[in-house]
Amino acid sequence: MKASIVLLPGDGIGPEIIDQARRVLEKVGQTFGHEFNFESHLIGGIAIDKIGDPLPDSTLQACRKSDAILLGAVGGPKWDDPSAKTRPEAGLLRIRKELGLFANLRPIKMFDELADASPLRREIIEGTDILFLRELTGGIYFGPSERSGSGAEESASQAMVYTVGEVERIVRLAAEAARGRKNRLTSVDKANVLEPSRLWRQVAARVMAEEFSDVHYDVVLVDAMAMHLINRPSDFDVVVTGNMFGDILTDEASMLPGSLGMLPSASLGSDGPGLYEPIHGSAPDIAGHGIANPLATILAAAMLLRHSLSANAEADAIEAAVGEVLAAGLRTKDIARGGESIGTVAMADEVLKRIRS
């Protein structure tokens, strides 16, 4: 197979972890006889610094032509001025919107070998296997925003907007995913307070009744979900929710496997290339120290192989290698819980050694 993969390293630890995921993909290419062509492009703060735009046209065009995109992270204190004209994060939001990547799959996969890394008790996290489907191109992230007034009367607003069509397509995708798993779908909203959540709940209920009556379906309010997630995580199978709730709940869920550095994601649309990235950010507090956990990005590369290139055996090979590394007790600092740890490159070296066809 030949495939062209665009790499968007971005900011902070982005370049460090993308370098390692690329080495893993190259090893997969050699092992399975594929030709992967990599092109790196600018996004985020570095793109603001070099081109004055967090998503330069050249980057967007290259992404459109590619088979898949692997992104590191964007943002950092250097670009945090609230009065700045643009922000690194705007580049990420725009690429998701431009490519129509409305479905963000965030698997919360437990590696049994890593149970010691979680701050939660083993009996709570055991058996946890959740697939979050976070709606990614709508909701409050993309609603109209405004600043007006001055002095103590100055105000800011941003609207949460969902259309029926946006809810239907993400719920359908989530319900189909549930059919291939434990056949359970939970929809998370704030319908006791928010109008868009009431629309979300009505549309989801109709889609489930009309098209997926075989799937066990329930709804949970987002505040309660934040609690259930760390109290009884193994009760959930597929969880579908809006853009902001999905963002927050999945960072919380990273404490099940033990670190943000363990969670990958896939952002998919109805056609065109998918975008794959860790769920974490640019981790400015550890950038440049060589200690970032590359496994979330390496697992995102596995999702890229599975979802964009239909290379399931190759994706399995990466996931198996990660499992073996963890079983061997090898840990980056974030999952070492004070014990011995290895750095970013050494962790990727250990994964590389274990990639087999």
Ligand SMILES: NC(=O)c1ccc[n+]([C@@H]2O[C@H](COP(=O)([O-])OP(=O)(O)OC[C@H]3O[C@@H](n4cnc5c(N)ncnc54)[C@H](O)[C@@H]3O)[C@@H](O)[C@H]2O)c1
């Ligand atoms: N997809 C993205 O590009 C993305 C996602 C989230 C945040 N951000 C941006 O990143 C910047 C920093 O945000 P933040 O600090 O709130 O969140 P963050 O996810 O970057 O970091 C939160 C904490 O987790 C740790 N961490 C994250 N990834 C890690 C890894 N791979 N290995 C070890 N530790 C890791 C960090 O060191 C930090 O202590 C902000 O500008 C934010 O907007 C970008």
Ligand SMILES: CC(C)[C@H](C(=O)O)[C@@H](O)C(=O)O
């Ligand atoms: C950086 C930010 C725009 C982004 C989001 O909120 O979607 C991040 O937190 C994520 O989870 O990918």
Ligand SMILES: [Mg+2]
């Ligand atoms: Mg986030």
